[in-house]
Amino acid sequence: MAKPLHGIRIADFTVHNAGPFCTHLLSQLGAEVIKVESAMRPDAFRKPHPVYGRMGPATFDQVASTKLSIRINLKKPEGIELSKRLVGLSDVAAESFRPGVMARLGLGYDALRAVKPDLVMLAVSSSGQSGPDSHFAGYAPLFGAWGGLGELTGYEDGPPVEMRHVMDHTVGMNAAVAVMAALHRRRTTGEGGLVDVSAREVASSLLGEALLLAAAGTEPHRTGNDHSRMAPHGVYPAAGDDRWLSIAVASDAEWQALTGVMGVGELAGDVRFTSAEARHANRRELDQIVSGWTVTLEANDAAERLQAVGVPAHASWTTPEIAADPHLRAREAIVEVAEPDGKIRAAVGVPMRLSKGPEIGIARGTPKLGEHEDYVYGELLGMARAEREALEEAEVIY
């Protein structure tokens, strides 16, 4: 059985993380994603990264694996023509430059639609293709700040919290949904279209209910780990250094089950805690009591004991715990991939299982720069060896 998006071809001009994560998801689902780079502008993962202390290129990355790689120098007019030939054979063109950059290069939606009338074009940007702020440069923490998610996240008495790569990748997953919707319309009507994804709006979409409160005239504030109704609800200390356990109790039945596991049956009848309202009103006292119990327990053991009696709980997992988890591995949410030197490492798979698509997921590691030019230039575009060599000589394929 082929992967579900088998047959869809994407010319991928995206850079950084948000756009590439979109095409990464689609490639795992079977789309043929042709990543366009050049030696002048290699992907961020081909370079050292001072922020994270990576002194050489990544050997594997989560946003380019399974893609095909070709080189095109977009600074050369012939590079623009070559790009158009690629787009002419593609269903989707994807980009994530600042708005206006693709048009200045001669690769804007109108120019590409001229070579591929039913093209679905994806443009991912910090603030969208229109509006007064559309020229703003941005990264994940800025999307989170503009969108309101950073302001609402954090301790009640502390500052807002900086959103990190989860923000980029949420943008990418939204973009994948929008691209698929546009492809469905193309299949039905023959019409392509420009899909314009704004990263700050994706951040805002994660707090739609708070924005409604604001529209109604009330101003929500950050509340740490508190829930406006549930108690106990929070992250409690567990045995060991920096170990934590999340617990959320939503009903009287869950409360009674919790007191049973804690061995404090008498609390179930304590007037401070007999109703959800009372538990919430007295939640600080309750947090103290629950913490006094959790701090004696190994976090995963405690979570299992609580789940066994129907109380929602989970240890606060570190990355190694996630990578080793049998449940995530059974679901192929965590998979193993091989590095070029054969070393095995954990990677994150595509977040779904399909009954008729068991082979979805990562097929290959990060491609070498230009690794798939024989296929793309030779087979797909039918370019003769001499033509390719001339373009290499002219630093167009570069």
Add this chain to the structure above:
Amino acid sequence: MSNAPLTGLRVVANASGVAAAYAARLLGTLGAETILVEPLQGSALRDEPPFLDADEDVSALFAYLAAGARSFVCDVTSDAGRAALGGLLSEADIFIDDTLPAERTALGLDEEAIAARHPDLIHVSALPFGSHGPKAGWKAHEINLQHASGEGNLLPNGLSVEMFPDRPPVKIYGHFAELQGGIAAALGALSALWVRPELGGQYVDVASQDAALAVGAFAIQRLGDGSIEHRVERSFRYGGVIPCADGYVELLTLEQRQWHGLVKLLGDPEWALDPALDDSLERSRQGPLINTHIRAWAAVRKVEDIVREGQKLSVPLAKYYTPAEVVRDPHEAVRGLFQPVEIAGAGVLNMLVSPFHVSGEPLHLRAGPPALGEYRLPSANTAANVEA
């Protein structure tokens, strides 16, 4: 006829949780007709905070998640209710369900039963831990999911963890992980639908845990590179959340020209002109010292002034907007991010429509949230309708 991309598709959602409801919301906003199946007393989401009224009758969360959907009341524990749901599903393209795995077989909602009766239906399961795997039966609320998927343990970072290093990790606002489950479910639905002409219907198993992990994939990537992320160290060495005289800005300079812009913004102070700081690795090493200077400079300035001047110099800076500022943001007014919708009990309010445009214009919500049971089956099945 609407030009919304999923016009003509029909989605039925049996949703008591955020993930399943948000998947339907996304597909509905993209043009699908969505029908929310609710029990006699209404979906549990109608009782979820926050509320738009003092009596806690009007859930803002439900309003946001169910906007544009129809509401069909149907008691799936009864034969008549199951027959009615079967009628709906026979005319649907996509069914999104978050019934607990242990309860599905008795209700005829398990994978095999649905596939047998509706061979062309895309059947999407959206659960906290998925419907397969050793933890499929585990229960989770949002805070549990964030801690089961990685980001929970990694926040807060930057200024917040600097100020409160001994506090427990703090969750991302709202329903972050569950919404990721919804986005992944929508993607799964559309991917399965794409291949339906060849393969017919199929079952899509989505876990909010998997989806939240997917967007946090870089932590796993770095583990493979040999480093384990921790919230205390996971900070940019300088910049980040900067307290100003009247609020906070986010500052992040990753490129050399942005650093030069920042130095100019700070007024070319002597410390910043040290040639050693021209090297990005040296700046990382001296990050805490650089931040001391930046914070002292920002503490006596207003957010708006810093952002305005910084943008002129192409320094990536953003104000930490409050929800009210997002709602009245002139940029978003031009983009049509919000649309007034009627919410019974709360009046007409501006609601976020969608974070993307398709074909150069914003998408459109059909309506606000539906009244319970306002949708009735066409006449042939009227007997199966159940009064709320």
